[in-house]
Amino acid sequence: MRVFLFVLLLLPALSFGQAAKKADNQITIGNKDTFHSAILKEDREIWVYVPKSGWAGSKARFPVMYLLDGEAFFTSMVGTVDYLSTVVGKMPEMIIVGIRNTDRTRDLTPTHYPFWSDGRATNDLKTSGGGPKFMAFLEKELMPYVEKRYSTQPYRMFVGHSLGGLTVLSALVNQPTLFNSYVALDPSLWWDKLLIMRQAEKVLTQKDNVGESLFMATANTMAKDMDTVRVLQDKANDNHSVREALQFRETLRKSRNLSWTWKFYPEENHGSVPLPAQQDALRFLFKKYEMAKELDDTTITVAYVKDHYKAVSAMMQYPVLPSAGAVNALGYIALENKRYDQAYQFFKLNLDNYPADGNLHDSMGDYYVAIGDKKNAMEAFRKALSLEEVAETRRKLKSLEAGQ
CATH class of the missing domain: 1.25.40.10 (Tetratricopeptide repeat domain)
Structure with a gap:
């Protein structure tokens, strides 16, 4: 070990001493893979992180996180997972598959709906509605590709933000066998006149959700004079996201055997909420993974x-x-x-x-x-x-x- 004198405050040195450092003095955290999707009729690029203990001929196998908007969140998620797993042992090491976008609006929307939350028509959403094909790509092409080429365990996590969060919730409700856990970061619940909320009310409250876990984060997008109590009676479109999230929380409370938590971030907006929420999500989903005793407890054997x-x-x-x-x-x-x-x-x-x-x-x-x-x-x-x-x-x- 690089550091002989052990100090709890220097824990990062205990496992990061041998980073993935190459001969050219660059540090590499993942690989870029590109393959052709017959379902989507295009080439798709993924960024893949494999834990250090999975290198150099190791026989270790890992659960897999499928991360939407990979180009935006891959680096921060790799750092978070690496620290929580290898440094402080609060979660398992994971393979992270960051899925890069080609047509984000097409892939991350379950129906064709070219309207904003206030009902205004827009050409920005004209390609919407490709969600079913995208999920078929995940299930029938991407997952087999990853599981053939990387040392995976059967545990899968699905993470998405905004429209990606909508896609995560759609998978939870409509394709529950694909993933074990779900992270929806400020999901676009408004899509297609609250379609996902109607579906969730019907499905989550009637079927048994044993073995499934959900973390949902909500950003503070309300007007400055609004709060989470009054917003439920408010009708202004500017406050719709928090209002809808609170309503969705009530559906979750009625769900059957779903392990879930919902968290509101009063200091974060829609763009900033993913960073703090991704750590909170992992801590919740793996709260039983960490040892009950502190590492400096001399009774640990x-x-x-x-x-x-x-x-x-x-x-x-x-x-x-x-x-x-x-x-x-x-x-x-x-x-x-x-x-x-x-x-x-x-x-x-x-x-x-x-x-x-x-x-x-x-x-x-x-x-x-x-x-x-x-x-x-x-x-x-x-x-x-x-x-x-x-x-x-x-x-x-x-x-x-x-x-x-």
């Missing part, structure tokens, strides 16, 4: 970690490995407190689960240095360097070799 992730596996419906970042942090806490046997057990657990991660071999090298075992320390550092060349690991190895 390897057995406790294994038992927790056994329960998480049941929740996710596939085997979930312990977070490499969290377990590495536990190893360094034990090392700092000279609980050497416990430190070794945590570092060994990580290597058993992620043998192709050079950072974890580096951490084991730090353990051997701490107990004075230079031979095994050098072996661990050499293994780390064989997987990825990192200057700090090279420096530590040279220091040990010089002292032989």
Whole structure:
């Protein structure tokens, strides 16, 4: 591990020490894939992020997030997921598939409706109504493409903003078997005279929604003199988004066994709400993923970690490995407190689960240095360097070799 002295405030260093750094000194967070869609009759580009523990021949498999408006949200979502999963262990690592737009209005609207929320006709929406074809593309082309080329688990999440949020809710209501969880960020509920609200009232309140989860965010788009109580009696079109969101919340309250939450963001507008809401969504959807004990709790053992992730596996419906970042942090806490046997057990657990991660071999090298075992320390550092060349690991190895 690059940082020997463990400080809780420096947690990011514990798993970001070996970023995806290339020989040309560029940092890469994903791949661009392009393939032809026979359904949409056009080439489509996706941006794909694969967690670091899935590189270098790893056998790890991951749940998948399908992210609409990929060109707008891919970078921020990758950073959020990477931090919450690998650094603080609050959610599983995920593959993120950012779907770039070609004709956003066409793909993210369920019906042809060339009118704004106030009923005014507009040519801006003349291509609307391609949502069913787009969803067929997702189900029959994109998902098989991703699942064939990447190491996926059966868990799928669907995330969208605005018209993308409308598409997410349409999938929840009309195609519930495609995804396990849904994130609708300030969705365009107004579309086609509140079509999605009528559909949701009919479907969500009558069918059993066990195993499905929804996070819905609502931005503050009301007039400055309006509040969330009076807006329900208001008729002004300028305040329609919040009013409709509050009405949709009442439908969610009547849903059967749907795990959901709704959150209002009084300081955010329609454009700014996705950034804070995406973290809140992930924290809600994976609230049972995080260990109940704080990482510096000295009663945490390897057995406790294994038992927790056994329960998480049941929740996710596939085997979930312990977070490499969290377990590495536990190893360094034990090392700092000279609980050497416990430190070794945590570092060994990580290597058993992620043998192709050079950072974890580096951490084991730090353990051997701490107990004075230079031979095994050098072996661990050499293994780390064989997987990825990192200057700090090279420096530590040279220091040990010089002292032989």
